[in-house]
Amino acid sequence: MESKFYEEDKLLIFKITEEIDDFSVQKIRRRADYEIERYMPKKVIFDFNSVTFMDSAGIGLIIGRYKFAKMLGGTVELANLTNSIKRIFEMSGILRLIPITNLETI
Amino acid sequence: MKSEIENEMKLEFISKSSNEAFARIAVAAFASQLDPTIEELADIKTAVSEAVTNCIIHGYDKKQGIVKIFARLKEKEIILEISDKGKGIENIDIAKEPLYTTKPNLERSGMGFTIMESFMDKVEVESVIGLGTKVTMSKTIKPKIDNEESDEEFELITKE
Numbered sequence: 293m294e295s296k297f298y299e300e301d302k303l304l305i306f307k308i309t310e311e312i313d314d315f316s317v318q319k320i321r322r323r324a325d326y327e328i329e330r331y332m333p334k335k336v337i338f339d340f341n342s343v344t345f346m347d348s349a350g351i352g353l354i355i356g357r358y359k360f361a362k363m364l365g366g367t368v369e370l371a372n373l374t375n376s377i378k379r380i381f382e383m384s385g386i387l388r389l390i391p392i393t394n395l396e397t398i
Numbered sequence: 399m400k401s402e403i404e405n406e407m408k409l410e411f412i413s414k415s416s417n418e419a420f421a422r423i424a425v426a427a428f429a430s431q432l433d434p435t436i437e438e439l440a441d442i443k444t445a446v447s448e449a450v451t452n453c454i455i456h457g458y459d460k461k462q463g464i465v466k467i468f469a470r471l472k473e474k475e476i477i478l479e480i481s482d483k484g485k486g487i488e489n490i491d492i493a494k495e496p497l498y499t500t501k502p503n504l505e506r507s508g509m510g511f512t513i514m515e516s517f518m519d520k521v522e523v524e525s526v527i528g529l530g531t532k533v534t535m536s537k538t539i540k541p542k543i544d545n546e547e548s549d550e551e552f553e554l555i556t557k558e
């Protein structure tokens with residue numbers, strides 16, 4: 293995973309570069325929470341452009357970061373979802389809380 | 399011309415999360431003999447990942463055990479049996495409900511069975527408390543109309 297923080301907008305972008313499953317998600321979660329706590333962003337965007345695989349572990353990952361960012365006063369958005377990733381998020385209902393946004397990949 | 403593929407493979411591995419990627423990639427490589435689309439292959443990989451993860455984190459919990467995959471190809475269908483000899487499921491109907499999870503503290507979403515059911519054609523779960531769980535799922539790969547040539551051929555045949 294790569295990340296970039298835009299100070300003036302208080303925007304934190306995570307570009308996930310690994311396949312998302314129960315194994316990989318633990319590392320992603322730790323890194324994301326560490327940076328959210330450090331930067332206290334107003335907005336967090338997860339960029340899925342380089343994600344070639346995701347199972348239901350991705351749902352828990354995003355809900356968990358949503359709760360954490362919200363607690364610290366921020367929001368979460370998702371970008372560059374492939375069809376199958378979008379389908380998995382749609383099934384879980386989380387797109388009602390967490391919007392999809394347009395983003396040129398970083 | 400139509401050749402019927404009949405093939406089988408078995409895979410056994412230790413219940414480590416790091417094997418999830420190995421398992422779904424191995425099954426996808428095997429399934430590719432049916433000439434699936436990228437989308438169909440992604441569906442199979444996701445369903446395998448869900449079933450294997452369940453064996454590891456629910457079936458065996460923190461204990462070590464063996465996860466088994468038995469895969470068969472029959473004509474255009476792939477049939478997968480994914481099993482563990484772990485703790486078993488008390489109530490399968492409840493376990494299958496969307497959002498139901500016994501491990502919310504691990505950020506599980508309870509969507510595993512829902513995803514398997516939506517990405518495969520058929521999913522059956524057998525489980526005995528203390529003995530383990532077996533998920534059997536299948537998917538038929540849709541035939542492809544791949545180029546104009548075959549369309550023309552078809553027209554010629556129907557005209558005659």
Ligand SMILES: Nc1ncnc2c1ncn2[C@@H]1O[C@H](COP(=O)(O)OP(=O)(O)O)[C@@H](O)[C@H]1O
Binds near residue numbers: 457487
């Ligand atoms: N192989 C298994 N062994 C024991 N329990 C299982 C197994 N697979 C699923 N379960 C039970 O069914 C529930 C729902 O599974 P699932 O839909 O994959 O959601 P999740 O894995 O996110 O909890 C699990 O929380 C667990 O209690």
Ligand SMILES: [Mg+2]
Binds near residue numbers: 451
């Ligand atoms: Mg699961």
